[in-house]
Amino acid sequence: MSDDSEVPVTPVKAFEPPYYAAVFTTVRTQDQSDYRETNARMEELVKAIPGFLGMDHAQTPGGLGITVGYFRDADALTEWRTDVEHRAAQKRGQAEWYQSYTLHVAKVERSHGFVRAQATQSATAG
Amino acid sequence: MSDDSEVPVTPVKAFEPPYYAAVFTTVRTQDQSDYRETNARMEELVKAIPGFLGMDHAQTPGGLGITVGYFRDADALTEWRTDVEHRAAQKRGQAEWYQSYTLHVAKVERSHGFVRAQATQSATAG
Numbered sequence: 001m002s003d004d005s006e007v008p009v010t011p012v013k014a015f016e017p018p019y020y021a022a023v024f025t026t027v028r029t030q031d032q033s034d035y036r037e038t039n040a041r042m043e044e045l046v047k048a049i050p051g052f053l054g055m056d057h058a059q060t061p062g063g064l065g066i067t068v069g070y071f072r073d074a075d076a077l078t079e080w081r082t083d084v085e086h087r088a089a090q091k092r093g094q095a096e097w098y099q100s101y102t103l104h105v106a107k108v109e110r111s112h113g114f115v116r117a118q119a120t121q122s123a124t125a126g
Numbered sequence: 127m128s129d130d131s132e133v134p135v136t137p138v139k140a141f142e143p144p145y146y147a148a149v150f151t152t153v154r155t156q157d158q159s160d161y162r163e164t165n166a167r168m169e170e171l172v173k174a175i176p177g178f179l180g181m182d183h184a185q186t187p188g189g190l191g192i193t194v195g196y197f198r199d200a201d202a203l204t205e206w207r208t209d210v211e212h213r214a215a216q217k218r219g220q221a222e223w224y225q226s227y228t229l230h231v232a233k234v235e236r237s238h239g240f241v242r243a244q245a246t247q248s249a250t251a252g
Binding site: 106 | 138185224
């Protein structure tokens with residue numbers, strides 16, 4: 001849920017299924033007052049939830065934003081969904097920040113990852 | 127799987143569960159030769175699969191890309207996973223285009239959408 005890419009950028013890894021993914025796809029309005037601060041606070045809150053596994057975010061400039069949060073189980077998701085500050089932020093999002101959004105909550109059945117092998121260190125040895 | 131935002135931008139809607147979401151999160155390399163063309167071809171192929179529901183894509187410049195494909199059932203996903211051209215593209219992606227990626231395949235259990243109400247047309251009436 002952050003617009004700030006942390007470095008180095010790397011996708012959340014594949015966990016052992018089952019786990020949950022909450023896919024939140026958004027188009028934002030022109031009015032983004034306090035969005036950044038609220039977003040940072042939401043990120044802080046979700047990371048404190050037991051069973052929170054990680055989060056990926058991508059934002060096309062002027063276009064679609066996709067945030068995917070990963071959770072170990074349905075209880076972790078319920079805790080996030082019912083968080084009081086999160087609910088208040090959702091209301092404000094509908095009133096101000098979002099033109100449209102879709103939320104898909106899904107149980108991951110399989111997953112895998114790929115990481116490119118490091119280039120050989122011949123440059124330092126040569 | 128496209129880098130081109132179509133207008134108007136709007137998230138894929140919430141379908142009646144259950145359906146499947148394939149979340150593909152990528153970091154790309156410097157070498158993007160033929161990526162665009164292959165990507166366009168993959169988009170054409172996936173759209174032809176019976177049970178394909180839609181696709182959302184967001185790309186942070188210089189950062190993470192997230193593509194989410196939605197499918198009615200596991201059969202549709204299997205057809206996409208085993209497509210010959212798709213498999214060839216995956217191999218080339220590992221060899222050239224992707225620094226790292228993660229794929230999460232998940233069954234959607236609940237979903238909902240929000241669309242902002244249109245502004246009233248008072249401007250045309252006034």
